[in-house]
Structures are given as structure tokens and as C-alpha cells.
Amino acid sequence: MSDGAGLAVAPPPASVLPRLATPDWRLILGCFIGSRLWLTLVGLVTLMVMPPQPAPNLGVASYAATLTDLYVRWDALWYVSIAEHGYSTIVPPFQGAGTISYAFYPLYPLAMWALGSVTGLSAAAAGLVISNASFLGALAVIYVLAEHWSGSRAVAGLAVALLCVVPQSFVFSAVYTESLFVLLTALSVLLFERRRYALAGVAAALGSASRSNGIFIVVYFGLAILRDRGLLGALRFWREPEAYMPIVLAPLGLFAFWWFCMLTTGDAFAQKSTMVHGWQWAFDWPWNNIVNQYRGTDFRFKYFMTLSLMMFAASLTLLRRRSWPLFGYCLACFILFWTGNLANSLLRYSLVLFPIFYGLALVLAPHVIVRRLVLAVFGLCGTLLMVLWAIGSIFVT
């Protein structure tokens, strides 16, 4: 906190902070169950009337029309493989040279293996349980955060509803890392807001062990300290060093993965190595990549880049007096996304940036007709993408 002259003022202890709101479980459960049931129904009906496209590059001749297989697509097969057999430097059948499982972060498949070992569930079923439970938990945390920031239950409810119906929100129920990642990052932000710094750091460290952009939550922590204390107060870190603990702890998940890679392959950066050789990932400046996607001939890349730019535009709603550190976090993640030459999956990557939905809810909440229109358009587009997902389309990866 700053007194306006840049002098640090001791923050109030957690015990005198305003009590956080309790989540509106009826609304959260309604959004969660309603959206999951609808998307699953659409997916299963699609599988019944349209045979799935062959997916030879994924090691399966075609997808089966079962509930589990509906949510095991694309990268989900890698997570199932890691959970069942561990990491390997052997290229799986049908995959190109250099594509090995070290491209995927370990926390989610580790959780799948652990749950499967305890309960006897298959890796895919364990993944479904973890993803859906994490998504439900993430919705509750985001609701509490949104109400805490805005002071409005309407904004909090709308943020939750938007996240449930946003196009491609079915990935939160798939065997993907997105829902676990959103839960961990939102939880770390909530704990940081409550000055539970060590726990916030632990949640952030788990986040950095689950996705490549997990480490970027430190941008939020740093900017939030700057916002609350001013520049001079932020520089005097010794006055309350606990506040910096999340920044120090957050990279530990990433470093743990690097150590694992180093000890098992001799390459700490095996994730980058396989991305470069196997997936032909290459670094370039974001502005070059954005221009190149539109100059290229692959319509798919134009499509994904356009969607990520739309999500970035939505993140501009966070440029407000108190929420600009959240924008800083989103901006850092978008820059990471755009530094890669591959535009695949950019919509899915953007969905984990949960502050965007808070920003959108802030803008949309006062406008009833616009709010309903956005929810309807989201729902329609989400339904279409679920159909494409069910048939294994390359436009939904």
C-alpha cells in the first residue's frame, strides 16, 4: 500500500481483511452441470450421426463413440500415454521424428496416474474426473475472486457463466491440463489476495508444473505488489519479504520438471528440444508471427490467430484502476503464445486466462440485452466447435 508519496505502509493483517464471499453454489453447479451435459449430449449425438474422421497422426485409426473417447482427443492421448507408461524418448507409432512425450508438462498426467492407482480407474477416466472436479473448483474460486474484486454477485455469476459457455469450453472437461491449470492459477491469485503468500506460492509452483505459461503468474504477483505499495514500497522488499514468496516459489514446478528431464535424458530442456525437432516450433517476434500467419496459405493458422487476437482484445477490459496487474499477466501469456511460429490451439491456450472472463463480465453485466446476446453467440459457437471436436476436426485442437 502507498500513502501517495511512495512511502510503504504496513498492510493490514489477514485477520482484519474483509471476509470473502461464499460462492453461490446453486448458480455455479447450474452453469457447470448444464453446460457439461449439453456439450456431452451434442458430442455423443454427433458421434452417432457422423463417423469420426480417421486420426492416423495420433496413433488411432478412428475415435470410438464412447463417453471417455469423446473427451480423449489430440494431446489427451499423450497425457494418457504418460500416465500409463511414463515419459519416454521413443517416438510413438504414427508420430513424426522427434515428437516425444517430454513435450508435455508432468503435473496433470502425474495426478491421473495417482488417482488411477488409488481408485483403479483407467488413466482416461481418472483424467476426466480430475478435469471436471478441477473445473468445478476453478469456477468457485473465480466466483469468489470476481465478487471480491467487483463487489457484485451479478458480475461474479456472469464471469462463471461466460467461462462455462465460451467456445471450446469443453476442453475443461476433456483429458487436458486446462481445468487443473485454471484452478491452480486462480487459487494462487486468491491466496495472494488473502495474504496467504506461502500457499499462493505452492499453488503457483504446481501451476508452473502443469503448463508452459504457468510461470507467468509471477507477472501478476509483481504488478500487484507494485500497485499496492508503489514503486518505492515494492523496492523495499525487506519490509515484508513474505509478499515476495509466491514469486520465488512459482518457478519451482518448472525447475522440478527441468531436473527430471535432466536426470532422465541429459537434456533439461527436453520439452523445447522435442517442440523444435518434432513439432517444428520456432521462435520469432510476436509481430512477425502474427503477420506471417495472415500472409501464409494455411487458413487454419489465420483462424487460430484471429481467435487469439479476439481474446487479447477482450483482455483489454482489464485495463482498469485495480485490475491492470491481471491484464499484465494476460499480456505476458499472449506474448509467449505469439512468439511461437505455430498458431495451433491458440484459442485453447487463451481460455486458461481466467481474468479475461472477469473483465468481460464487468463490461457486460450492466447491459442485459448485450449480455444475453454474447452468451447466446458463445453457446452457439461452442456447440459448433463441440461437433467439430467430436469428429476430430483439425480446427479444434
Place this chain on the structure above:
Amino acid sequence: MTRRLRTIVVLGVEAILLAGMLASFVYFTRNSRDVVLTHPEAAVPGPSTAG
């Protein structure tokens, strides 16, 4: 634990963690060998079962 002692302990823990991560990173950059180039099984496509 007094406030002063607590501050020293926290700063010490943070310094150790940062030093450990920095040392690890330097070690990684000096000793890592590209896994795809050094592991023959990673450099070739997986066995095809097509057909």
C-alpha cells in the same frame, strides 16, 4: 518468533531458493544435450502400423 527474526528467516529462505534456481539454470545450460539429437530412438518416426 519476533518480527525481525521472521523477516530474516524468510529473506534467507528466498535467497537460498533463488540461488538454487540460478545455479540449476547455469548447470542446465552448460550440461544439457539435445535429447532428440542424442537419442537415436527419438530422432526417427514411430513404427507404422498402417495398412
